[in-house]
Amino acid sequence: MRIPAAKAVAGTALVLMLVAAASYAAVGHAGDGHERHSPGAPATTPTAPIVAPGSAALRIQAHPPSISTRSTARFRVEAAGEPTLRCRIDKRPPKDCEDAVVYRGVGVGSHTFFVQAVRRGRTLAHAGFGWTVLEPKPFTVSPRLDAIGPLYPGTTPTAIPVLITNPNPLAITVTALRVSASGGAVGCDPAANLALTAPALASGKLRVPARGSVSLPNATVPAPTIALRELPVDQDACQEADFDLALSGSAGA
Numbered sequence: 260m261r262i263p264a265a266k267a268v269a270g271t272a273l274v275l276m277l278v279a280a281a282s283y284a285a286v287g288h289a290g291d292g293h294e295r296h297s298p299g300a301p302a303t304t305p306t307a308p309i310v311a312p313g314s315a316a317l318r319i320q321a322h323p324p325s326i327s328t329r330s331t332a333r334f335r336v337e338a339a340g341e342p343t344l345r346c347r348i349d350k351r352p353p354k355d356c357e358d359a360v361v362y363r364g365v366g367v368g369s370h371t372f373f374v375q376a377v378r379r380g381r382t383l384a385h386a387g388f389g390w391t392v393l394e395p396k397p398f399t400v401s402p403r404l405d406a407i408g409p410l411y412p413g414t415t416p417t418a419i420p421v422l423i424t425n426p427n428p429l430a431i432t433v434t435a436l437r438v439s440a441s442g443g444a445v446g447c448d449p450a451a452n453l454a455l456t457a458p459a460l461a462s463g464k465l466r467v468p469a470r471g472s473v474s475l476p477n478a479t480v481p482a483p484t485i486a487l488r489e490l491p492v493d494q495d496a497c498q499e500a501d502f503d504l505a506l507s508g509s510a511g512a
Contacts, residue, residue, distance in 0.1 A: 317376045317384035326429050328395040328512050334360040334372055334388070342376040342383055367394050396426045398433070398467065400506050402483075413489025416454060418482040421475045421506070425467040429512050433465040436508040438483045446496030453502065454486040467510070 321335035336344060336358045346356035349370055356374070369391045376383045403420040410417065419438070425431050436457040440449035458465075458481045465480050467473045476482040483506070487497065 317374065317386045319372070319374065319386050319388050322372065322388045323390050324429070324512075325390050327390055327392050328427070328429070330363065330365050330392065332362045332365050332370070332372070332390070334362075334374075336360065336374050336386075338376045338384070340376075340378075340383075342378045345375040345377055347373050365392055367392050393428070395512070398423060398425045398427075398431060398510055400424075400436070400508065402506065407485070410485070410487040412487045412494055414486065416456065416484035416486035418476055418484055420482050422472055423465070423467055423475065424472045425510075426470060427512075428469050430469050430471075431467050431510040431512055432463055433467060433508060433510045434460055434462075436460065436483065436506065438485075438504065438506050440502045440504050442501050442503040444496050444500035447494065447500040449502045452488055452490065452494065452497055454484075454488050455504075456484045457508075458483065 316339040318337045319334060320337050321333065323329065323332045332348070334346075336346075336356075338344060338358070344356045344358065345353040346360050347353040348362050348365070353373070353375065360372075360374075362372075369389065371387055371389045373385065373387045375385045401422045401424065403422070406420045407417050423433060438455045438457045440453050440455060443449045443452070458475070460480070465473065485504070487494075
């Protein structure tokens, strides 16, 4: 039996073929597509203050990561002596601000946050932080269909090995993977005949490095699985059926 070479990523149809031979058959050709990559939460990290001559110390205590995919930027500022704070982003005019500052709708590109400590119209200190907002690229999931052998009704589920690839310049955490099937044939409904599972992903369990890849199964995360259920009815219709197998999921930075 010939098993076509796999070429697939999640988000579009992967074709599962059950071909009549002496038994039920194996997984066949797959198409191209993409996962959904959702933005992640910003980091909160300390940064060294930029202090101007004067009597107030000023520090940006929390800020977005230097490379972010979020359109919301949050800052936390600490100033000695309770001065008035004046904040601005990029070339916008400065405005009075509190020690917690949030900017929404920040576009793709490079940005700079500035804060001043002011008393009686005199600048006591100032600090700034620059970061870049990127349009996130979708991560991909490539199943190794050539690793899947014949499927028999009622046998142990077969792992679908996958390679998850992250093209972004920052690491992502995959928060969900899903697998579903459609197609089939008259008398061979995939919902009734196929058992499909995807790994449950705890927070931070599946981390994919920047411009890197992670294979499943691995030591901590299993691969998706597929099985042909054994039903108390004639399943011969499944011997020639084609199913569309789709992988989908989401991730955060």
